[in-house]
Amino acid sequence: MALIIKDWEVIDDPQVEVHTGGDSPHDMTLPGICEGYLLKRRKWPLKGWHKRYFVLEAGILRYSKHQHDVSEHHGSLDVSLAVMSINKKSNRIDLDAGDILYHMKVIAKSHELFYIWVTKLQAHRLFKKNEAAHVQSGFLQTLSVAGLAQRNGDLPAAVRNSSRGPPSVADSAAEYFDASDDVLCGSSSEVSDESGLSEGISATRKYRASISKTPNSVVPKSTGRRTTLPAPCPDNSHVGLMAILYNNIGKDLARVSMPAALNEPVNLLQRLCEELEYSELLDTANNTSDPYQRMVYIAAFAISGYSTATFRNRYKPFNPVLGETYECIREDRSFRIISEQVCHHPPISACHAESENFSFWQDQRWKNKFWGKSLEILPTGMVNVTLQRYGDHYEWNKVVTCIHNVLSQQRYLEHYGEVTIRNLKSNTCTCKITFVKSRYWGSDTNKNEVQGTVLDQSGSVIHRFGGLWHEGIFCDTLPTPKCVWKPNPQPKDDVLYYGFSTFAMELNELPPELKPLLPPTDSRLRPDQRLLEEGKVEESDRKKDDLEEFQRERRKELSKQGEEHVPRFFKKAKDSCGRDVWLTNETYWKLRENPGFANTENIILW
């Protein structure tokens, strides 16, 4: 656990990782150089903050007065020997190596720049440690009897990777750019004590008691769909994540290739469909005449999409390849959805669902921030729902999802931040939902708290609701106070099956009668994902490599011809605020019916 003293956080020492993964492509490479002006605190003779030029190279941090005199640097420090603490609020970094102590601060109020320095420092610290371990293991090896020499796979990653050159400065500049373009900043979600926090806690306790008294929804009658997966999930506890993550700092997680053993047999397109697991809340909203009450159901729906996180922290979804599609028709829930990977850099997945009660669409993309122990996922883009009967168009943002202890088996997910739901067709009411960031001193009981209010035009509270995103939401201001949403119970043996809900199990099912109707780009036909689902991990891994290579080839070919990939079922547009959005072009279902995808020209992805 990171030690936290009044906004200061001691960053855990990077653990040198011993690889067992043989020829994994994710070995440690020399991290890129990081340089620029920072403020450095000085005690004597001129007390205060002074602007200095810092250069971080191969694990050594040097500084000088100006950029042009870096050669005559004033001081230098091996960053792997220093304890690093950071203060996210004031953008400060302290490096304490006992005899040498650097207090540094990012000049501009740029949280981005601060983040880049912190992650780069971590990468360099790990690199330097690895290097030290290399020297030490080399030393041990010389001592050991020749025949007992260590297997290649047991050596620290850096040892085997020495042949690969350091990334160029241009590379690392690209990486910075990647990390810094239009990112949302910081975590604004910590509820301050003045805002009635203790009140909130006791309210949540009350809500919680009421939720637990509410019986679970009746298990739906058999839908004829499968209730389990063909094979249990592989054990992936041996896969070393440290090198993968440190080497990809600043990059989109969705663009980083990882071994198949880390994956779950659904992809991000299918996970968009999974957000409709509780679509009956939208049906209810469409049958509720009171606009304020309707908003409560929309809010419950917005929260329900986050509940799978409780059980889904051990595996990551497959990244769809550009042009991949996924359809799902649910007669039992009377909706159908189509999604497509519309952009590769940055990765964007777009979806559109429709039913007699509602439409639902979003394009999902996000940024990552890797803080050493945790990884924050900052989604951009809005979720949209329209209700057929009232013509309402609701729009809301998503909150931050944080993967805590990302490198260890104690991994867990947390959501925090504020959601504002607006009805673009009427300003009768808005809704504010707070996903409360858990306080580090708190026990488990203050985890996953959600509080919300529905406000009228003048800002008065009309409804209040709350609870926990993994247990349910209670609203005590409805004519009959009630639990508006409660997650379905997990199926038996869910731990063996990736923590999937029944709904998730059904996503990748491929009934024989469906197969001829699907375009060849449908995720259900993706071979590596199918192999993983069947428990053939190694074959899946190989297929995954081929498939990714094939995607790169296709991209090269296209750019050689000066062309750009054009999504097939979605078009780019601007929303009311001028943001780029991807909307359906309404061709999918028409083509499916006539002439049918077997009779159209399709791109070949695998």
Ligand SMILES: CC(C)CCC[C@@H](C)[C@H]1CC[C@H]2[C@@H]3CC=C4C[C@@H](O)CC[C@]4(C)[C@H]3CC[C@]12C
């Ligand atoms: C490194 C690996 C093995 C650890 C597991 C990573 C898992 C937990 C990560 C990888 C990608 C992540 C998803 C990426 C994007 C979103 C959209 C966001 O609006 C809600 C969270 C959600 C749905 C994330 C949930 C957590 C997630 C599934």
